[in-house]
Amino acid sequence: MQDRIKLGANRTGIASSPMHSEAMLSGLDLQEGSPHPAIGAADLRASYRDEAEPVGSMPPPNTLRGVVGAVGESLKGRRMHILLDKLGERAAYERSGVRLYDAFLQRLSAAVDAALPGDMSIETVQAIRNDEVAHFTLLVEAIEKLGGDATVQTPCADMTAVAGMGLIQAMNEARATLAQSLQVLMTAELVDVASWELLISLATQLDQDELARRFAVALDHENMHLERVRGWLELALENDVALLAPDPDDA
Structure with a gap:
């Protein structure tokens, strides 16, 4: 792992x-005078959207508890499968978060001589990674408690997996600096915090107060993760700036 950005x-x-x-810019005039295609890019994308099928579907409950719960919520004018979809999304994201921190830990273990910012260590990063595992387990338990199947790839889980691919690719970029890797972690944690807040709100609307309380504990963890990662990133950038500054003794 590179320690800092260099001039080159x-x-x-x-x-x-x-x-x-x-x-190169002289060719712009030629482009403006060329004939336009019969269908523009925006219209083409719109036609794809009109013809596209939904991103997956939610399966019906596969347990008696799930059937009873779904029927009860339907009678109240509410659809429990929306919550199950978002629970599946969170589970997929937390699983990706574990892999993200695993990749970061591999980078740290390979950079044994690198100066780490603040209190960052393999142990402190490992503790955050373990929290992500615990959150994934919590979500699996929540899905099963509501009569769902935690192995289902829900529509929202599918979407968040696609969105998270960029984070995994960025973390595994061999040329990335420590600060750039921390930026990837901070991006992931920002999404994590906002998504847990949304999940708590949704659970509360469906009278799942016990789950909402447990999710609030996970949200506290994620806020601490975000604060710690952001602090490490700030220190890493401060170190990079200090390394680039001229030595006053050389003036």
């Missing part, structure tokens, strides 16, 4: 080659 021969910006950029 980055020529991706347009200002690095004025002559070539001028030639």
